[in-house]
Amino acid sequence: MSFQAPKGVPEYFPPRSxxxxxxxxxxxxxxxxxxxSYIEVPVFEDTELFARGVGESTDVVTKEMYTxxxxxxxxxxxxxxxxxGVMRSTLEHGLHHGQLPVKLWTTGPAFRYERPQAxxxxxxxxxxxxxxxxxDPAVDAETIAVAxxxxxxxxxxxxxxLLNTLGCKQCRPAYRAALQDFLRGLDLDEATRERxxxxxxxxxxxxxxxxxxxxxxxxLITDHLCASCKAHHDRVRSLLEDLGVPWEDAPRLVRGLDYxxxxxxxxxxxxxxxxxxxxxxxxxxxxxxxxxxxxxxGIGFAVGVDRIILAVEAENLSQEAPARxxxxxxxxxxxxxxxxxxxxxxxxxxxxxxxxxFDGKGLKGAMKGADRSGAAYAVILGDRDIAAxxxxxxxxxxxxxxxxPLAEIITTLKERLTP
RNA sequence: GUGGGUGUAGCUCAGUUGGCAGAGCGCCAGGUUGUGGUCCUGGAUGUCGUGGGUUCAAGUCCCAUCACUCACCCCA
Numbered sequence: 001m002s003f004q005a006p007k008g009v010p011e012y013f014p015p016r017s018x019x020x021x022x023x024x025x026x027x028x029x030x031x032x033x034x035x036x037s038y039i040e041v042p043v044f045e046d047t048e049l050f051a052r053g054v055g056e057s058t059d060v061v062t063k064e065m066y067t068x069x070x071x072x073x074x075x076x077x078x079x080x081x082x083x084x085g086v087m088r089s090t091l092e093h094g095l096h097h098g099q100l101p102v103k104l105w106t107t108g109p110a111f112r113y114e115r116p117q118a119x120x121x122x123x124x125x126x127x128x129x130x131x132x133x134x135x136d137p138a139v140d141a142e143t144i145a146v147a148x149x150x151x152x153x154x155x156x157x158x159x160x161x162l163l164n165t166l167g168c169k170q171c172r173p174a175y176r177a178a179l180q181d182f183l184r185g186l187d188l189d190e191a192t193r194e195r196x197x198x199x200x201x202x203x204x205x206x207x208x209x210x211x212x213x214x215x216x217x218x219x220l221i222t223d224h225l226c227a228s229c230k231a232h233h234d235r236v237r238s239l240l241e242d243l244g245v246p247w248e249d250a251p252r253l254v255r256g257l258d259y260x261x262x263x264x265x266x267x268x269x270x271x272x273x274x275x276x277x278x279x280x281x282x283x284x285x286x287x288x289x290x291x292x293x294x295x296x297x298g299i300g301f302a303v304g305v306d307r308i309i310l311a312v313e314a315e316n317l318s319q320e321a322p323a324r325x326x327x328x329x330x331x332x333x334x335x336x337x338x339x340x341x342x343x344x345x346x347x348x349x350x351x352x353x354x355x356x357x358f359d360g361k362g363l364k365g366a367m368k369g370a371d372r373s374g375a376a377y378a379v380i381l382g383d384r385d386i387a388a389x390x391x392x393x394x395x396x397x398x399x400x401x402x403x404x405p406l407a408e409i410i411t412t413l414k415e416r417l418t419p
Numbered sequence: 420g421u422g423g424g425u426g427u428a429g430c431u432c433a434g435u436u437g438g439c440a441g442a443g444c445g446c447c448a449g450g451u452u453g454u455g456g457u458c459c460u461g462g463a464u465g466u467c468g469u470g471g472g473u474u475c476a477a478g479u480c481c482c483a484u485c486a487c488u489c490a491c492c493c494c495a
Contacts, residue, residue, distance in 0.1 A: 081494095202493090
């Protein structure tokens with residue numbers, strides 16, 4: 001076969017795809033339980049939305065976007081993240097004109113043109129939660145709790161929560177200037193020196209040891225917070241404490257998107273190698289205005305479904321493939337195949353999952369199919385049985401087999417399958 | 420964008436100083452002509468990533484190229 005999946009695009013097929021759905025379901029349940037509603041937003045948007053929303057100084061915008069001209073000459077971009085699109089949709093449809101906050105969740109693929117590696121893909125699957133129109137630190141803590149319960153529901157026990165604040169429009173500029181003063185005095189490579197001028201906070205997050213050593217004594221935002229940011233941050237932390245969600249203060253934690261303000265956080269998993277961030281979020285109080293909307297604060301997170309799958313596997317939590325069906329039909333001969341096809345359909349209509357052997361398979365092959373389907377019962381039907389007006393119902397676990405009149409097959413199986 | 424590693428059966432991988440292309444798992448069939456899962460026996464499947472070079476002879480050595488992969492950077 002001469003085709004292969006595009007570079008950097010992971011695919012999930014059975015049995016592993018079950019874990020994919022389980023991860024989504026765990027977070028969807030957590031979000032729904034906390035009163036978040038589903039929103040479906042476009043996979044591509046006007047390029048300008050991301051440029052302004054995510055930020056011109058970010059790597060995501062400057063070198064990682066899948067941007068192209070459509071046939072009408074418009075520049076569109078496959079979403080590199082969800083928050084800008086969710087905010088745009090909220091503003092466009094006036095969701096914020098009702099009671100606030102607007103609490104939304106969404107999920108699907110996002111796209112970034114990067115060199116793939118373990119846990120880093122060009123098409124990545126995210127699960128997002130956004131609470132728009134609130135400054136209440138309790139909602140900051142709520143979003144963290146929602147993500148946390150998603151991880152818990154999957155059984156992950158090694159997730160670390162790193163928490164920081166980035167200050168706000170009032171206090172960040174002064175801190176930024178102080179940080180730049182400090183960083184300009186260091187011995188750094190050219191790319192990093194440029195970053196000092198564009199986005200100095202990100203230098204703090206550099207993972208290279210030689211950089212880390214030098215920023216050891218850099219001024220920290222936590223020492224430069226205004227009174228309201230400090231109160232906000234303290235409140236978030238004390239609420240987390242009330243909930244029993246453990247966190248680590250990470251005063252050097254910076255997120256890569258420009259819109260973050262105040263609360264920022266990241267979930268890490270120690271077993272994943274270089275790309276250990278399995279989720280991250282924060283407050284984006286200026287985003288609405290950045291894209292031409294009214295002042296409208298917000299807080300939310302994205303978790304990486306692909307990386308969570310890796311974490312689930314690293315902690316050996318992958319579930320065994322569930323039985324595909326409860327009943328499997330084994331027809332012998334043309335007439336039996338026709339009757340079985342209808343019986344299987346009737347079983348499904350009666351709420352009993354069922355499959356059957358096709359292609360005129362022989363008894364041995366069909367029974368093998370029954371075994372692999374994970375079915376609890378096989379229904380065997382041959383000419384002999386049709387003549388007798390009955391089918392053989394075999395309990396595949398015990399091997400016991402009984403003859404059941406055709407008219408009673410469905411009720412018998414329903415009964416036996418009900419615990 | 421930068422650097423390292425790896426390409427052999429459907430999958431995971433072995434393949435010696437260059438000398439007949441292999442194993443396990445899976446798949447198919449038979450043992451059992453109406454019975455799966457265990458067991459036994461047998462069977463099929465390869466442009467050895469691709470192109471070139473060296474050699475009597477290349478999976479093995481050399482060059483190029485492509486793909487995959489890990490890491491930097493960045494982020495979910």
